[in-house]
Amino acid sequence: MPPRSEGPEELPITADDDVVRVRQLVRTYAQQTKLSLVDQTKLVTAASELARNTLIYGGGGFARVEEVSDGRRAGVRASFHDEGPGIPDLTLALADGWSSGSGLGLGLSGAKRLVDQFDLDTEVGRGTVVTVTKWKR
Amino acid sequence: MTVDAGRAQNLTDLMRDSAEPLIDEWVGVVAALLRGRSTKTELEADFREFFAALLPVVGSDGKDIGGPEFTDLRAFLEEYSRSRVRAGFTPTETASSVFSLKRVVFDLTESSDDPQMFRQLMAFSGLLDALGLLTFESFARVREEIIREQSEQLLELTTPVVKVWEGVLAVPLVGTLDSARTQVVMEKLLEALVETGSEHAIIDITGVFAVDTQVAQHLLKTVVAARLMGAECIVSGIRPQIAQTIVALGIEFGDIVTKASLADALRHALRREGVDVVRSEIA
Numbered sequence: 001m002p003p004r005s006e007g008p009e010e011l012p013i014t015a016d017d018d019v020v021r022v023r024q025l026v027r028t029y030a031q032q033t034k035l036s037l038v039d040q041t042k043l044v045t046a047a048s049e050l051a052r053n054t055l056i057y058g059g060g061g062f063a064r065v066e067e068v069s070d071g072r073r074a075g076v077r078a079s080f081h082d083e084g085p086g087i088p089d090l091t092l093a094l095a096d097g098w099s100s101g102s103g104l105g106l107g108l109s110g111a112k113r114l115v116d117q118f119d120l121d122t123e124v125g126r127g128t129v130v131t132v133t134k135w136k137r
Numbered sequence: 138m139t140v141d142a143g144r145a146q147n148l149t150d151l152m153r154d155s156a157e158p159l160i161d162e163w164v165g166v167v168a169a170l171l172r173g174r175s176t177k178t179e180l181e182a183d184f185r186e187f188f189a190a191l192l193p194v195v196g197s198d199g200k201d202i203g204g205p206e207f208t209d210l211r212a213f214l215e216e217y218s219r220s221r222v223r224a225g226f227t228p229t230e231t232a233s234s235v236f237s238l239k240r241v242v243f244d245l246t247e248s249s250d251d252p253q254m255f256r257q258l259m260a261f262s263g264l265l266d267a268l269g270l271l272t273f274e275s276f277a278r279v280r281e282e283i284i285r286e287q288s289e290q291l292l293e294l295t296t297p298v299v300k301v302w303e304g305v306l307a308v309p310l311v312g313t314l315d316s317a318r319t320q321v322v323m324e325k326l327l328e329a330l331v332e333t334g335s336e337h338a339i340i341d342i343t344g345v346f347a348v349d350t351q352v353a354q355h356l357l358k359t360v361v362a363a364r365l366m367g368a369e370c371i372v373s374g375i376r377p378q379i380a381q382t383i384v385a386l387g388i389e390f391g392d393i394v395t396k397a398s399l400a401d402a403l404r405h406a407l408r409r410e411g412v413d414v415v416r417s418e419i420a
Contacts, residue, residue, distance in 0.1 A: 020313050023347065041347055041378040042385060048349040049386075096387050104350045110386035 008066035046114040049107040058082025075135040083127035148257040198260035199267030218275035228276040232269040298329040311344030319355035337406040343374030373402035
């Protein structure tokens with residue numbers, strides 16, 4: 001098992017390999033926080049979707065991963081930042097099966113269903129920040 | 138060693154005249170530096186070649202190292218660095234063996250106080266610096282080559298297509314599925330289907346940690362391609378957490394046959410092939 005990470009950690013997302021690295025980092029945090037195997041897999045999959053979105057649609061950016069606590073339970077929070085074109089129509093972007101690219105159109109909506117908390121902050125022309133949190137049950 | 142004051146002070150001539158003792162001395166210095174990891178005989182053969190390629194350009198200060206008169210020398214250093222990297226020497230050790238020649242030549246000309254000779258030595262020092270740096274560059278380049286080779290090998294290694302029964306192929310997928318790997322998997326699988334005339338292929342994803350939409354899309358494409366060739370694909374090794382994730386993501390596998398384990402998939406394929414597996418009665 002990799003050494004325990006303290007505090008938030010950031011990774012750049014500029015290439016395909018970075019998506020894998022982000023995924024591994026999220027996995028490390030999820031294991032550390034002792035999320036169940038199902039929750040680990042869900043969070044890692046969501047991170048994979050969002051990191052790829054950052055890369056493909058946001059033109060690259062960075063991911064930040066941290067352990068969080070709301071006083072009662074622990075969790076893992078991951079945020080994905082880009083300074084890309086932003087999302088003009090959120091309803092459409094979050095609809096199943098709609099993609100502005102060539103994907104299945106399930107990444108963003110699917111990621112939302114995979115986590116406990118999903119925040120999307122976007123402004124056309126400025127960029128997008130997606131923050132997801134998975135709490136330990 | 139001393140310089141004959143009566144002769145013209147030309148570094149090239151001097152080095153050519155004292156080639157044997159110079160190379161001897163140089164080999165000695167470097168052999169000590171590498172602490173026996175390279176034999177003197179090996180070093181001597183290399184350095185003799187290096188020395189021969191170096192002599193014609195001794196007058197240069199190394200600024201025009203990209204020029205045609207350096208072709209032999211560059212080729213030699215490239216090859217030398219390459220063999221050093223593969224043998225596990227550090228770039229510092231490789232570059233040091235080039236730099237070591239400096240000291241040996243300085244020792245040779247120690248007693249000379251001719252300003253002309255001094256200038257030639259300065260130029261020579263610059264030349265060796267440039268050549269030493271060249272070994273560093275080659276080192277980095279060779280390393281990159283090795284990494285590229287390995288990642289290509291890994292690509293091949295991790296995607297074996299195995300025949301598990303007459304007419305049934307299996308592809309165990311392990312690790313991360315990206316576009317490049319899926320492409321390889323798909324090609325190998327389709328080729329193997331033709332070669333073996335198989336009608337069933339089992340794609341086992343037990344070793345895949347997470348199935349996201351991209352992986353799913355790659356899988357679906359592979360299955361559709363195989364179907365176009367008249368083969369049926371079964372996706373197996375879907376663990377509980379993967380199943381739940383796929384459902385949450387909203388991925389539809391449609392009419393593709395999926396199984397929890399490779400054994401289930403094999404049984405399904407055999408049944409479709411008309412093979413009955415019967416446990417024999419053991420007395």
